[in-house]
Amino acid sequence: MESEARQKTTPKDLSTEVPGMMTKPSSMGDASWQEWVEPVIDILSNASNYIGEWFSTYKQLLTTLGIIVFGIISVKIIIAILGAISDIPLLAPILQLVGLGYTAWFVWRYLWKASNREELFAEFDAIKNQMFGDNA
Structure with missing residues (x-):
């Protein structure tokens, strides 16, 4: 009698084979x-x-x-x-003085006289030939 009561209350889509599984897995969702x-x-x-x-x-x-x-x-x-x-305090003015000093030296050494300018152009040509070859 107890088994008849259990069969009547158990819906058809419930899984009784796997413990903990409420319903039978559907293959439609997996596809x-x-x-x-x-x-x-x-x-x-x-x-x-x-x-x-x-x-x-x-x-x-x-x-x-x-x-x-x-x-x-x-x-x-x-x-x-x-x-x-x-x-940085005092560093910027010191670097500006160094830059002005180097600029003054460069002008005095290479740009002041025509012979020194020719020497500068010769150095540029030597560097250009060394980098790009004699054809440049």
Whole structure:
């Protein structure tokens, strides 16, 4: 009698084989889930190929953008360093005096007389030939 009462109160979709499982697993939800997962797995498994093709296609553009970004970052760092140096007391005026002194020496040594200017141009030509060759 007890088993008859139990059968009457147990709904047909309840799982009695696996303890803790309230209902029988439906195969309909798994199929729709797999339809979404398979394309994602395909894309992820071929991701290195996609990325490699993309980089080879846009190599020159990426190089140019990288150089521009590196240049901007370098300028910002240099400006920050110069600002920090400028904030140190007496260092900025001393560096300005050194710069003025070197400029005065350069003018006196190379630009004051015509013979010294010819010597300077000869040194420039020697450096240019050393860097670019005799054809430049």
